[in-house]
Amino acid sequence: MIPLEDFRTQACEWLASADIPAEPLELDERFRVLRNWQRTLSEAGWMGIHWPEEAGGRGLTPEHHFAFYEELALAGGPVPIGLIGLEVVGPSIVEHGTDAQRERLIPPLLSGDEIWCQGFSEPDAGSDLASIRTQAVDEGDEFVITGQKVWTSWAHEAAWCAVLARTDPDVPKHRGISYILVPMDSPGVTVRPLIQLTGDAEFNEVFFDEVRVPKANLLGELNGGWSIAMHTLGHERSGYTIRRRAEFELAFHQLTEELRAGGGADLPERAVEQLGDSFIALRTLEAQARKTKQRLRENQGPSALDSVDKLLLNDVEQNIASTAFDLLGPARMVATSPHGMDALRWQHAYLFSRATSIYGGTTQIQRNVVAERHLGLPKESA
Amino acid sequence: MTDTQHAAMVSELQDSTARFLASEVPGTTLQQIVQGDGFSADLWRQAAEMGWFRLLLPEEHGGLGLSLGDVGFLFREVGRQPFPGPLVDHAVVVPLLIPAAPPPLRARLVESLDGDRLVTLADPCVDADPRRRDDSLRVADGSLDGTVPFVRFADRADDFVLFVQGDGGPAILMIDHERRGVAIAPAATMDPGGPHATLELRNVVTGEDDVIAIGEEAEAIIGRLRASLQLMMACELSGLAGRMFDMTLDYAKVRHQFGRTIGSFQAVKHILADMFVRANSLDNLCVAALDDVTADEAVLARSAVVAKAYGAKVSRSVAEDALQLHGGIGFTMEHALHLYLKRTFALQGCYGDERELATRLGHALLERGARRV
Numbered sequence: 001m002i003p004l005e006d007f008r009t010q011a012c013e014w015l016a017s018a019d020i021p022a023e024p025l026e027l028d029e030r031f032r033v034l035r036n037w038q039r040t041l042s043e044a045g046w047m048g049i050h051w052p053e054e055a056g057g058r059g060l061t062p063e064h065h066f067a068f069y070e071e072l073a074l075a076g077g078p079v080p081i082g083l084i085g086l087e088v089v090g091p092s093i094v095e096h097g098t099d100a101q102r103e104r105l106i107p108p109l110l111s112g113d114e115i116w117c118q119g120f121s122e123p124d125a126g127s128d129l130a131s132i133r134t135q136a137v138d139e140g141d142e143f144v145i146t147g148q149k150v151w152t153s154w155a156h157e158a159a160w161c162a163v164l165a166r167t168d169p170d171v172p173k174h175r176g177i178s179y180i181l182v183p184m185d186s187p188g189v190t191v192r193p194l195i196q197l198t199g200d201a202e203f204n205e206v207f208f209d210e211v212r213v214p215k216a217n218l219l220g221e222l223n224g225g226w227s228i229a230m231h232t233l234g235h236e237r238s239g240y241t242i243r244r245r246a247e248f249e250l251a252f253h254q255l256t257e258e259l260r261a262g263g264g265a266d267l268p269e270r271a272v273e274q275l276g277d278s279f280i281a282l283r284t285l286e287a288q289a290r291k292t293k294q295r296l297r298e299n300q301g302p303s304a305l306d307s308v309d310k311l312l313l314n315d316v317e318q319n320i321a322s323t324a325f326d327l328l329g330p331a332r333m334v335a336t337s338p339h340g341m342d343a344l345r346w347q348h349a350y351l352f353s354r355a356t357s358i359y360g361g362t363t364q365i366q367r368n369v370v371a372e373r374h375l376g377l378p379k380e381s382a
Numbered sequence: 383m384t385d386t387q388h389a390a391m392v393s394e395l396q397d398s399t400a401r402f403l404a405s406e407v408p409g410t411t412l413q414q415i416v417q418g419d420g421f422s423a424d425l426w427r428q429a430a431e432m433g434w435f436r437l438l439l440p441e442e443h444g445g446l447g448l449s450l451g452d453v454g455f456l457f458r459e460v461g462r463q464p465f466p467g468p469l470v471d472h473a474v475v476v477p478l479l480i481p482a483a484p485p486p487l488r489a490r491l492v493e494s495l496d497g498d499r500l501v502t503l504a505d506p507c508v509d510a511d512p513r514r515r516d517d518s519l520r521v522a523d524g525s526l527d528g529t530v531p532f533v534r535f536a537d538r539a540d541d542f543v544l545f546v547q548g549d550g551g552p553a554i555l556m557i558d559h560e561r562r563g564v565a566i567a568p569a570a571t572m573d574p575g576g577p578h579a580t581l582e583l584r585n586v587v588t589g590e591d592d593v594i595a596i597g598e599e600a601e602a603i604i605g606r607l608r609a610s611l612q613l614m615m616a617c618e619l620s621g622l623a624g625r626m627f628d629m630t631l632d633y634a635k636v637r638h639q640f641g642r643t644i645g646s647f648q649a650v651k652h653i654l655a656d657m658f659v660r661a662n663s664l665d666n667l668c669v670a671a672l673d674d675v676t677a678d679e680a681v682l683a684r685s686a687v688v689a690k691a692y693g694a695k696v697s698r699s700v701a702e703d704a705l706q707l708h709g710g711i712g713f714t715m716e717h718a719l720h721l722y723l724k725r726t727f728a729l730q731g732c733y734g735d736e737r738e739l740a741t742r743l744g745h746a747l748l749e750r751g752a753r754r755v
Contacts, residue, residue: 253752264748273737276691276744279752280736283688284663287670311659370658371651375631378646 001060008067014044015075023078025344027200031081031157038080038112046072047086047110055094056106062235063296066242073246084153085109085116087236089162092179092228096220105160105181119149119163119182119206120229127365129164130174130226134208136165143167143180143218145188145211151359155191155204158184163208168223179225181217182208198351233360234302238292240360241309245282245289248320251349252282255324255341262340271327278323281316288312304374307366314357321346321353392448395437396455402432403463409718415466416574416721421538423497426467430497434469439477439495450474450610450682451675454617454668461621464725466576468502468535470611475503475543478610479554482603483594487556490541501556502539504530504581507608508732519583521548526555526563526586532732536566536579543594545604552601554594561586573728574721606679612686612733613671619693620668622726623661626697626704629719630654633708650707657703664696684755691739694730701726 002010021037024030041047050065051057058064072079080086090109093101108114125132134147145165155161161182168176182189188211193201220228256275259267267275292309324346331338332347357363371377383391406425407415415422429435437453439445453473460469472494480491493499506518509532519528526546536542542564544555557564563586571578595603631654634645644650671685701723705712712719734742746755 256747256752260748260751267748269741272744272748273741274744275747276740276742277736279743279747279755280688280691280740284667284692287667288663290670291666308659308662311655312663315659364652367652367655368648370655371645375651375654375658377634377651377654378643380648 002064004061004063004067007060007064008071011046011068011071012075014046015071015077018044018077020075020077025348027202031154034078034081035112035115037078038082041080042111047080048090048106051090051094051106055102056110057094062239063293066239066293066296069239069243070246073243074250076250079243080112081154082109082112082115084118085114085160087239088118088232089116089160091235092162092219092232093181095231096179096228100216101181101219108159114159115154115157117152117155117158117161117184117204117206119152119161121151122148123150127362130177132164132166132177134163134165135169136163136167136178136180136213138167139212141215142212143178143215145180145182145208145213147208149206149208150194150203152191152204152206153202155184155206156193156201160184161189161206162219164225164229167225171223174226176223177225177229178222179219179228180213181219182211182213186211186213188212196355198348231302234306237302237306237310237360238296241285241292241306241313242289244313244317245285248282248285248317252278252320255320255346258340258342259327262337264339267327267339274323274326278320281319285312285316304369307361307369308374310361311363311366311370314363317356318353321350325350388452392452392455395433396459399432399434399456399459400462402428403459403465407463407465409721412464412466412574412721413715413718420577421466421535425465426500427497429465429467429469430472430495435472435476435495435497437477438474440481443477443480443492445477449675450613451672454614454672457614457617458621458624458665458668461618461623461725462625464574464622464721466574468500468539468576470614471501471503471534471543472497474610474614475607476501478603478607479543479594482554482599483556486591487594490556494541499540500535500538501541501543502533502535503543503545504533504536505545505608506530507545508532516545516552517547519544519546521546521553521555521588524587524589526557526583526588528583530581530583531569532578533566533581534573534576534578536581537568537577542581545600548596551597552604553596554600554603555588555592556594557586557588557592563587571728572724574725575728602679605683608733609679609683609686612690613668613675613682615729615732616664616671616686616689616693617668619690619697619726619729620661620664622722622729623664623693623697623700626700626719626722626726627654627657627661629722630657630704630707637709644707653703653707657700660696661700664692667692687734687739687743690733691736691743694734694739695736697726698730698736 021033024033046068048057049060049068050062053059093105120129122132136143136145161184163180163182164177165180166176167178188209190207192205194203194205195201196203288309325332328338328343328346331343335343337343372379434456436445437448441447476491476494480488483491494501507515518530539559541556541558546553546555563584565582566579567582568579634650634654635643637644668689671689674681674685705723708719711717
């Protein structure tokens with residue numbers, strides 16, 4: 001197995017000579033560019049790094065995988081479009097899928113030829129995901145799925161949806177859920193875009209109106225969907241911390257360069273202080289990521305420490321984005337360039353940063369997890 | 383010594399330090415010392431016997447020759463269990479000056495390693511940006527004049543180490559407390575780490591015999607010492623934050639109201655979770671800073687400023703939350719919490735609080751860019 005540092009060197013060398021695309025702000029253009037980028041990355045062997053070779057991966061370790069994403073971020077490379085497939089659904093299929101499912105689904109998932117969306121949350125089931133109401137009724141060879149999902153990123157471009165649906169309404173809620181792989185071109189599937197306050201229509205509502213899905217599309221055990229979903233979400237969290245840290249490092253460097261080139265000399269002292277404070281925040285995240293990598297090296301599985309990471313990560317992202325936003329001053333909602341800044345970019349960064357403490361488990365949920373599972377405080381009573 | 387042996391030695395030092403502090407300076411003892419003299423000569427001698435003042439001293443001078451990165455644990459443990467006395471002075475300043483000092487001064491510095499002679503550092507810049515205060519102590523024609531605030535144990539020190547500006551540029555001097563012209567104006571302090579005073583020097587006669595280092599050599603040593611002190615204080619602040627968090631968590635688990643422990647209420651849980659994230663991240667930052675210590679001055683200076691700033695910010699906010707969650711009892715002198723709070727507040731501003739240091743970093747970022755700060 002190639003040593004980690006040699007692998008990292010190879011990644012750096014490849015990235016240095018690769019034609020790294022700039023990430024367009026406009027949604028459809030972004031989709032097209034990042035999908036091509038995924039094809040390029042996949043052909044060069046950078047996708048599925050830590051998946052078994054039989055599943056189309058390279059059979060290396062999670063450390064190798066995260067090292068690639070770190071170098072990608074530091075090189076200013078955008079992430080491939082199929083992140084949901086790569087980070088959420090794909091690992092579940094690799095871990096729990098049948099050979100037939102893996103053979104059929106993994107190669108186009110890695111190349112980006114097939115895009116995946118995640119059908120988990122519902123209008124009435126966000127933080128309380130286990131209370132989902134989408135049903136999958138057993139009809140012999142098929143499930144018949146009826147319900148509504150929300151926050152489904154890229155549903156309008158996706159070939160497949162990983163749907164958590166209720167297959168047994170008579171047991172405690174998280175025990176009656178199954179994980180079903182649904183082709184998005186099935187009759188009865190309707191996608192309706194949701195426009196984020198950033199202006200992007202990346203999210204959607206997805207309606208399932210008696211959608212028929214072969215039983216062969218069940219992933220794992222019947223009624224075993226909850227633990228599959230939770231297991232994957234836990235494992236991918238450390239990678240997210242490592243990758244985002246590297247992305248913020250680059251973003252902060254770019255912010256500082258804009259200011260240096262565009263007249264940072266006449267910034268008021270309080271703005272200078274804020275900039276310094278954001279730099280300190282970045283350093284704390286780098287120190288934190290060292291601990292995350294250490295847990296990976298020692299093969300420690302997911303734990304409440306991942307929630308600790310997410311809380312810190314969110315704080316740092318929001319700190320940096322707020323600093324940039326505040327530097328825009330009166331231009332916060334206008335597309336001008338005070339101090340040489342790329343106003344549209346920093347406005348978008350700030351607005352999106354407010355979502356990070358909401359998605360993937362809200363700050364309030366994460367604090368509950370830390371308090372109860374790490375600090376040993378009594379659970380919420382009914 | 384192999385890396386593994388070295389790591390084991392440092393780990394053993396850490397354990398023995400923690401044990402010593404827990405048994406010799408528990409909250410009650412500390413309360414007594416602070417309410418009395420503010421110092422215990424007996425405890426100080428025990429600290430010397432523990433070898434604390436020889437950790438950083440190079441082996442050729444009779445020390446353990448550890449690096450700064452290895453010694454951070456001492457200050458973290460003292461943060462967890464405050465220990466009154468000029469610790470940074472004896473454990474960091476003295477061992478780092480001994481190699482540079484000419485023989486007569488070196489002999490006097492070495493005496494302080496046994497805990498019988500007290501040395502304290504009078505640095506004019508401890509409260510402000512070095513660029514603004516570096517000439518507070520001036521030597522001209524052999525006469526030393528100036529004022530330095532916040533000198534700890536000034537009323538008890540046998541010797542003062544001074545950072546001064548002279549005709550030959552910056553210099554490090556050492557003078558004894560009985561030198562004519564040395565006056566001490568004590569200031570009431572709430573810092574459990576020790577009493578403060580302003581040192582006033584008027585027409586103090588100094589000569590070559592008082593000089594430890596001068597010019598470029600002095601400048602390099604002063605820079606390294608200030609960064610070292612900042613980093614050690616960050617470690618102490620990390621220990622304080624960790625200890626205050628632990629005390630608060632323990633309290634939340636035993637204090638009962640409304641038929642349940644207060645830690646079972648979500649509002650309290652969330653504050654504790656937040657405190658933990660902050661204290662834990664400060665600890666990780668200090669560990670990373672200690673790991674990064676090498677001979678590279680720029681790296682040490684940067685790590686030290688970042689760690690001190692974050693240490694000041696986190697421990698201050700953890701202190702406030704700790705007090706809040708302890709409720710009324712935390713607000714009394716009877717409960718030991720106030721000692722940790724006050725030690726935190728005292729350290730927050732030493733060599734720059736979070737706001738001053740963030741501003742300094744901000745200027746450096748605009749000048750040199752994020753990758754060269």
